[in-house]
Amino acid sequence: EVQLVESGGGLVQPGGSLRLSCAASGFTFSSYWMHWVRQAPGKGLVWVSRINSDGSSTSYADSVKGRFTISRDNAKNTLYLQMNSLRAEDTAVYYCARDGATTVTTFYFDYWGQGTLVTVSS
Amino acid sequence: QSVLTQPPSVSGAPGQRVTISCTGSSSNIGAGYDVHWYQQLPGTAPKLLIYGNSNRPSGVPDRFSGSKSGTSASLAITGLQAEDEADYYCQSYDSSLRRVFGGGTKLTVL
Numbered sequence: 001e002v003q004l005v006e007s008g009g010g011l012v013q014p015g016g017s018l019r020l021s022c023a024a025s026g027f028t029f030s031s032y033w034m035h036w037v038r039q040a041p042g043k044g045l046v047w048v049s050r051i052n053s054d055g056s057s058t059s060y061a062d063s064v065k066g067r068f069t070i071s072r073d074n075a076k077n078t079l080y081l082q083m084n085s086l087r088a089e090d091t092a093v094y095y096c097a098r099d100g101a102t103t104v105t106t107f108y109f110d111y112w113g114q115g116t117l118v119t120v121s122s
Numbered sequence: 123q124s125v126l127t128q129p130p131s132v133s134g135a136p137g138q139r140v141t142i143s144c145t146g147s148s149s150n151i152g153a154g155y156d157v158h159w160y161q162q163l164p165g166t167a168p169k170l171l172i173y174g175n176s177n178r179p180s181g182v183p184d185r186f187s188g189s190k191s192g193t194s195a196s197l198a199i200t201g202l203q204a205e206d207e208a209d210y211y212c213q214s215y216d217s218s219l220r221r222v223f224g225g226g227t228k229l230t231v232l
Contacts, residue, residue, distance in 0.1 A: 035221075037168075044124060044226040045160070045168060045211055061220065095167055106174050107215040108158035112167040 002026040002111045004096050009116030016086050016120070022079040022096030022113055030054070030074035033099035035109060036081050038092035046092075049081065050099065064090075086120045093117050125150060126212050126224035133230040134202045142197045142227045144212030150222055152193035155215040159188055159197045162209040162226075171210070172197060199229070207231045 008020040022034070036048040049060045049070040058070050069082040079096050093115040100110030127145040134140040144157060151157055159172040170179050172188035175195065185206075187198045195214075199206055212224040 045213075045223045047221045047223065050221075059219065100170070100173060102174070103156075105154050105215070106156040106158075107221055108156075108170065108173050108213060109160075109168075109221075110170050110173070110179070112169065114167050 002098065004098065004111060004113035006094065006096055006113045006116040009094065009118045011119045011121065012086055013122050014087060014120055017082070017084045018086065018118060020081040020083065020094055020096075020116060020118070022081075024077045024079065024096075024098075027098070029072075029077040033101070034070075034072060034079045035097045035099060036070060036079075037095045037097050037109065037112075038090075039095070039115070040089075040092040043092075048094070051079070083118070086118075088120050091118060091120045124225040125216060125222035126214060128210075128212060128224035128227045130225070131228045131230065133232055134199075135232045136202055136204065138202050139198060139200045140202060140229065141199075142210050142212075142229070144195045144197070144214075144224050146193050146195075146214060146222075148193060149217040150193075150214045151190065151195060153217055157188065157190050157195035158213045159186075160211045160213065162211065164208065168211065202231055204231050 003025045005023045035050040051070045067085045071080045095115045096113045097109035098111040100108045156174045160168040161171045162168045175190040176188045216222045
């Protein structure tokens with residue numbers, strides 16, 4: 001059974017940093033691209049970042065580029081999101097999600113974690 | 123403001139059929155990228171409901187179906203049940219090389 005378990009969320013002051021983790025199990029982690037998707041309270045889903053299977057390629061939403069860094073440790077089956085210079089608008093539940101892309105026109109998320117809440121406030 | 127446009131809410135009585143629309147543009151749905159749908163029950167994580175426009179993952183009831191035409195897509199739910207009350211999101215890919223979502227639609231079962 002595929003499982004994704006996020007951790008590391010919490011309350012942080014504006015300008016602070018936080019590192020999220022996502023522990024994966026039930027599948028060959030090193031074979032899949034992975035993503036972070038966030039959801040502000042009462043709002044919709046927003047894609048944040050993705051990383052390819054060996055970690056050599058990353059991509060970010062404009063809103064977090066230069067502040068967030070996605071990485072992975074395939075030996076530990078773990079995905080990370082380092083968040084620096086946090087702002088109030090980064091407050092959200094952060095989900096890790098597995099990439100389900102199957103063709104050059106089909107890009108989706110086939111499994112999601114339960115999410116971890118990040119609150120940026122003084 | 124979401125790249126894909128969905129109605130904020132829809133409603134229907136048990137047993138009825140409802141549809142949720144998802145409108146994009148020539149840089150995403152209209153460019154040939156597939157549309158996918160997620161169901162988010164209250165207080166839970168999103169769950170893949172439909173992928174590749176019309177395919178259902180194992181375990182998803184055939185009451186749920188998806189279609190795509192031009193720059194739009196639709197999710198249809200037949201035989202509406204109380205447990206279908208949730209938020210539904212469409213998602214596609216954009217020529218700006220990112221995955222994009224609709225703003226979400228809250229389904230209320232009357």
